[in-house]
Amino acid sequence: MSAFELYHKHGIRQYRVTDIARKKDHKIVIRGIRRTDSLQCPVCGSKNVSTKGWKERVFIGIPSGNLKTEIHLMIPRVHCHHCGCCRQVHLEFAEENVRYTRFFARYAKQLLAHCTCKAAAEILRVSWDTIKEIDKKDLQKHYADPPLRKVKNIAIDEIAVKKGHKYMTVIVDLHTMTPLYVGDGRGKEAVKGFYEKVRKSSCKIKSVAIDMSPAFTQAVKEYFPKAILVYDHFHIIRQMNEAITSCRRRIMNSAAPGSLIM
Ligand SMILES: [Zn+2]
16 A cells, blocks of 8 residues: 555545554554654744654554454654654544544545444444444534524423433524523523533523423523513413313303303
8 A cells, every 4th residue: 555545545645554464353453654844833833853762652544345454653752843842743643542543534424424433333344332432423513502692582391301201401593493401300400501601602592482381480580681581372272171161161161051151
C-alpha cells in the first residue's frame, strides 16, 4: 500500500507505509511512520520544532472486504522552539483519545443508518462498545445542546415509555418543532432542568403551550412567570363538553316527569 492509498482510503496523510501483512485472525495490519519534513507544533503551529521520541499507536481503519484493518503508526513527539511545549503532533485523521480513524467512524455512521449497533459491530469486526461510542458521539454532536437563543414559544407535554410504566416530559420549540429538552417524569421537577438552561442562555420565553396538567401549570407559573400560558384547545373543548353534558343531566334529572325542556 502506498502513502497515496493510505490517504485516500484511510484519510491518513504525511505517513510512509513501512509494512503491510495479512494476519491469521481475518486481519490486515498496516504499519506506517510519520514523515519528519513537515512537522508542526500542535499548540502554536510553528515549524521550528525538533523530534523528542516516538510512540506507536494503533487505529482501526476501514475494513478491506471481509478483513479488519489495523493501522500501527509511529507518531513523533516534538519540542517547539517557539512556545516551548513538548507534545505529540496533532492527528488530523482521528479524534483525541479514540482508537479508530475518522474515516472508520464515518463508515460506521453510514452503516448505522441501516442497521443496529450489534449488526454494524459484526460487519466491521469490532466490539459493540466501539460502535456505540461512535453513535453516541454523533448524537451528542448533533443533538446534545440545541441553541436556545432564538427560542420564544415552547410546548411542554408528557410521553409514556416502557409500556406506560415510565413517563418523560418533552419540551419543543413551536417555531421549528425541534425537541429542546427531555426530562424524567411528568411533574414540575421534569421542567426544572430546562429552566436552568434557559436561565443560563439569553433567550426569553414568551409563551408556553401545555395541556391542563396542574403540575405543568405550576411549573410555568414558577419558572416562566412572564410567559403567556396557553392551554391546548383540545383539552379546553373536552372540559367544556363534559360541563355541558353534566349540566344537561342535572336539568333532566330535576325536571318534572312529562315536562318539555327547550
Ligand atoms: Zn509551539
